[in-house]
Amino acid sequence: MPLRVVIAEDEAIIRMDLRETLQEEGYDVVGETGRGDQAVELVRDLQPDLAILDIKMPGMTGLEAAAIINAEKICGVLMLTAFSQREVVEQARDAGALAFLVKPFQKSDLVPAIEVAMGRFRELRDLTGEISALGEQLESRKFIERAKGVLIDQVGMAENDAFQFIQKTAMSERSRMRDVADRILDGSLRPDAG
Template sequence: MSKPLGIMLVDDQPERAEMVSRQLRAAGYRLLVQLTSAEGLLQHVDSHRPDIVLIDIESPDRDILDSLSIINRQNPTPVAMFSARGGSDFIGRAVEAGVSAYMAEGMSAERVTPAIEIAMAQFRNFQQLRQSLERTRKQLQERKTIERAKGLLMAKKGLDEEAAHRTLRNIAMNSNSTMLAVAEQIINHLQSQP
């Protein structure tokens, strides 16, 4: 059986926060910490490691978005934000900062569970896209390195492209190494030659 999700609740209205925290516990979530402001949000996320952060602050500001951006880069965590402050400009900045789900009305007991589910699903999708993009970047960089090594072999050793590729592949196979590692070695070796 999996451990229930750990939640950090940031709500500047104590009565609403208490109602929501009761609802969270009744729904089987673990309330890790309940904050009345976003002050020190980075440190709280770092020390409590919540599965999701729920934020409902009357007037969210740039400081909150800056903190969320840093969290998104350093310790990606799903965030659901509830705010009466709608405007597409603010919502766009919130999403860029890493907010997984944005509800343009305040938090309520009946809306919190669907918001958590939406934020978790959006966060998973975004992380999968991020990982896919990172794999693609890495593959592209590896390909560039191999092409660069082939180009150096062609220029310095007078090989055609096919022979340069075959040389890289053979060295990799014979040395039980990857083509990338061989390409990097060849680049370092041939660039140091006059």
């Protein structure tokens, strides 16, 4: 599957050159606009892999659009600009740009910048998934600890026995320990009843 790209560049000639270059390189340009506000809508509607945004555009700057796209974690963002000052680069980075290309750029600079942006986006997406999974594990652990407390206080089990009851019940029912803990907490499961 070719990488799907949305281009937002207010200079029509640059936008056209960019589209042709991307298509020659095997990318699929799924949308283009000259306005920052329309770029956000296109990205939301088309769900591309990458948005290439010029910094200065009417309607909304590329920095503002990048911040929204980044906050919604829709796709990677590559910023285009005629300015290479450190302050502009830092603003682009802070807005969520994963790569940066200064105009006028060479065709040979475009593909590596795209690859950098996409590599960083994948890393961020993977890290977000890991953080979410760890949060879920921590949340499950809290419910299991609470269920152990119920078994200790209400049934008089030792802590190790309470944990083993939850674990063995989950294994025998082929369910998650969290699900067993939920049933203990809502009162629908007790060792003498189950």
